[in-house]
Amino acid sequence: MTEKTQASLLLRILEKAQQEKPRGLRKQWYPPASQEQVQATEEALGLALPPLLRACYLQISNGGFGPGEGVMGVIGGFEDNRGNIVDASLWRKK
Numbered sequence: 765m766t767e768k769t770q771a772s773l774l775l776r777i778l779e780k781a782q783q784e785k786p787r788g789l790r791k792q793w794y795p796p797a798s799q800e801q802v803q804a805t806e807e808a809l810g811l812a813l814p815p816l817l818r819a820c821y822l823q824i825s826n827g828g829f830g831p832g833e834g835v836m837g838v839i840g841g842f843e844d845n846r847g848n849i850v851d852a853s854l855w856r857k858k
Contacts, residue, residue, distance in 0.1 A: 774816075774820065777829070777830075778823075792828075794837060795825065797837070798840075801821075801826065805848075808850045817835075826838060826841025826842060827841040828842035836848050836849045
């Protein structure tokens with residue numbers, strides 16, 4: 765994916781996310797994740813996040829945006845009933 769395409773997608777995701785109202789488990793709008801939170805999450809998962817998802821966390825919000833209950837956050841971000849993406853990964857491995 766080109767940088768221009770990614771930037772265009774990020775803008776569309778941000779615009780859509782800003783139109784959403786908190787609902788369900790989403791009680792607030794989460795600020796973007798820090799580099800440290802994303803790196804700690806990648807280390808805990810043992811893999812790098814896909815570039816577009818990583819950019820969403822860093823530039824849009826640390827989870828809670830998107831369809832349904834929203835995208836799970838990285839460490840320190842939005843948690844659904846399974847926690848953040850690290851918690852969910854560990855839950856799946858059980």
